[in-house]
Amino acid sequence: xxxxxxxxxxxxxxLIGCSKLTLEHYNQISxxxxxxxxxxxxxxxxxxxxxxxxxxxxxxxxxRSVHVNFLGGQVLLFSSSNLK
Numbered sequence: 001x002x003x004x005x006x007x008x009x010x011x012x013x014x015l016i017g018c019s020k021l022t023l024e025h026y027n028q029i030s031x032x033x034x035x036x037x038x039x040x041x042x043x044x045x046x047x048x049x050x051x052x053x054x055x056x057x058x059x060x061x062x063x064r065s066v067h068v069n070f071l072g073g074q075v076l077l078f079s080s081s082n083l084k
Contacts, residue, residue: 019061023083026066033075038068 020042028041035055039045045057045068055070068078 019064021059021061021064021066021083023080026078026080026083029066029068029075029078031075031077035070035073038075042066 025042029038035057038057042059046060048055048057050056053071054076055073057068057070059066059068063082064084065081066078066083067080069076
């Protein structure tokens with residue numbers, strides 16, 4: 001493998017290992033924040049369900065998770081588990 005390939009592979013592995021589900025990112029979520037702002041902050045959700053105008057989304061990475069409820073496209077409630 002040449003040096004350039006090795007560097008690119010290293011960068012790719014570093015990016016894969018960088019989860020956005022951190023306490024620092026979670027603490028930036030606030031009531032009223034838009035769905036788009038949350039996804040820019042912690043990435044696309046793993047799952048969302050829409051029931052009676054409330055969108056309930058989950059982000060997971062191993063044992064770490066974030067759950068956010070959106071009403072009218074804005075954060076209404078949010079919680080987390082095992083963030084460090």
